[in-house]
Amino acid sequence: MIETIGAVTGVVVSIGSLALAVFGFRHQIVRARLLDAREQRLEAAERQLEQRRVAAERQAVLTQASMVDVRLVWTPSRLNEGVKLPELKITNDSTQPILDLAARLGDEPIAGIAGGVAAGDSRSFPVTSAAAVGFAAGSADMSVIFTDAAGMRWRRDPGGGLREGRRLADGSWAWASRESPSVERAMERPSPSMPPPLPASWVATAAEPSRKQGWFLVSALGLIIGAVVVWLVFLR
Structure with missing residues (x-):
């Protein structure tokens, strides 16, 4: 047992x-x-x-570059009644000025577009018929160039796309890939310091x-x- x-x-x-x-x-x-x-x-x-x-x-x-608007407008000629001339109207809806305006059609600069646009202001510049046709057709060869308040150089195409510029050693500019404007998203963007x-x-x-x-x-x-x-x- x-x-x-x-x-x-x-x-x-x-x-x-x-x-x-x-x-x-x-x-x-x-x-x-x-x-x-x-x-x-x-x-x-x-x-x-x-x-x-x-x-x-x-x-x-x-943000600031996205708030720069460029439009093709037709203004009555002061010399010829009934004739309208093309102009580029550049509007700066941001709270800081933009500087060093320029425009290009392909590799050729468009004469007469220079200076800057104050915050909340707009300026119009007469352009040639070729430039007007290129802008109206949304040609990628047509672009308006400006510098924002942070010193960054931007190139804006007729469709609103933005390309950031980088100055090379020889003085020329290299342009980054096209980006869409971010005005709407920038208004209510999440704070990087406050993760969800x-x-x-x-x-x-x-x-x-x-x-x-x-x-x-x-x-x-x-x-x-x-x-x-x-x-x-x-x-x-």
Whole structure:
């Protein structure tokens, strides 16, 4: 009888140790998966936040240039009644002046466009028929060039697109890729210093295995131990 009780005790201890080992291993796997998923979500949130910050900073750079409007208008001639002459009307709707005006049709400068436009003001410049046709047709070869209050040089095409200029060592200009105006977005851009709150699901901590799983393992362990005891005591 003592041998039987000792054998039962050994079996119970072995089964209990095995069950605890399985339970602990399963817990570690679940925890590791939850931590990996949480880390991936946090990394994605950080990337999204950085993208928003960069976009907000770029919108701030584009704000004044985006508020410069260029239109082709037709003004009655002072010399010939019934004749209208083309003019480029440059309007500066920003709160800072723009300087160093110029215009180009292809590689050729358009004469007569120079100076600057004060904040909230506009100026009109007579242009040739060729320049008027190019602007009206939305030609990419037609552009108005100006410098904003920050000293950045911009090139604006008839469609409103903006290209930032960079002065080269030989004195010429290199123009970046075309960007769309950002006046509407700049009005309500998110502050880079105030990141939006992360979704609650992104900051979920690693959860413990559910109570149902724990009770299931305990019940199964109890049934196994009971079956072993019955077999050793009554059936052996």
